[in-house]
Amino acid sequence: MAEKLHVPYEPVVYAKNAEVLEAVKTGAADVAFTNASPARAKLMDFAPVYLRIELGYLLAEGSPVKDVGEIDVSGRKVGVTTGSSSDAELSHDLKNATVVRIATIKDAIGQLTAHQIDAFATNKATLFEMAEKVPGSHVLQGRWGEEHHAIAIPKGREAAGDFLRGFTEEIGESGLVLDAAKRADLKGVITP
Template identity: 45%
Template sequence: MHTARRFVKSFAFAALLGLTACVSTWETPSPASAQAILSVAPEVQQTLAPTGVLRVGVYLGSPTSWVRDAKTRQSHGVAFELGHALGQQLGVPVQVVEYPRVAEVIEALKRSEVDMTFTNATAARAKDIAFTPALIQLELGVLVPANSRIQSFAEVDRANVRLGVSQGSSSQGVLGARLKQATLVPVPSLSVAQQMLQRGELDAFATNKGILFELAEKVPGAQVLKDRWGLENLAMAIPKGRDMAMPYLREFAQTLVSRGELQKMASRAGLRGLAQAD
């Protein structure tokens, strides 16, 4: 059983669902979601939010998903804000559901326990969930702790190098097949990765640079290496079987891109590591 924490955006909505103890805080929509973008047919609304509530899957620590400002405690993140923006367009309440890591968000989508997220659109994932075209491209990189002798990704694949990856992530799958000598260490959450780096239990950690720059700020002396070992193509994702709503979702996403709203979401979340042209 997953221990997901649920966040809803109004006390009235909580009362409607009968939620009390399981609700930890209350979230408000992002500024972008206050503007009407597209009209929506009832059948599209029903397809994207079949329970009458748009359930948005997130995990803490990634600007592409959900982050919380340490000073203001305000929530940001591309998945978080996209969910609120889409809920506003559909005219339904938004329930933000937190999981420890991205792999559990993907599993929740497969089981239709959440209705959407924003994540890496890999070919493997596309077998089980449906994606819009990619909206953001991020570099994949490596973070090393202070005084590390590792200066590039090429130096990671060596005996006795313990490379952390998020358990069940696309990085785990790719690097597990690619690296021959390094020991891959699946980590249950980003907070655990932070602790392991600080305790010297990992020699490096690999994922997209948006996450790595966030993690580097929490691990004194850590640095994100300049080179990259791949790219992530991030897109909106919904459960399979909701194909009739995909044209609307693609148009919604493209409208946010063309208006510059997606870039504003990324900026509010402090997203770094966007792919640079070679």
């Protein structure tokens, strides 16, 4: 993208996703490649979606759950990252299970391992990485939704819209995104 715009590429690393979103919202960052949720669309503008990833559950060892439809049961504790799109959606959608807000993925791994939560919900790319650190856990087959990744820019930069639409179309048609996902062994990618 930087090459096409003839500008220097300067990556900025933030410790938390909330910091990335704040940087885009305030204009401290020019672009971010992130989940394009309805809540985030109120704070920033998005190009078209370039990547879709399944949303699912990581189950603690010994879980009796066999199907996504069995998650919303009274007494079941489902972890989500505080303030995440999973938090917003599942806090609304789950009527019987208890949604447990957890500060970090590292904390979620600890709570799953200690059986303080029964499941953790987020995108499957993250869940498969977590599963490697939680003995006996497994990612439940099926999905409860999709995460849509798109390029985010600060509000008020409408002039960038045409460029971003064209760029997104180009990286999709060229296979760049799916090739990168395959090289990275990104799990849960929904292919067109």
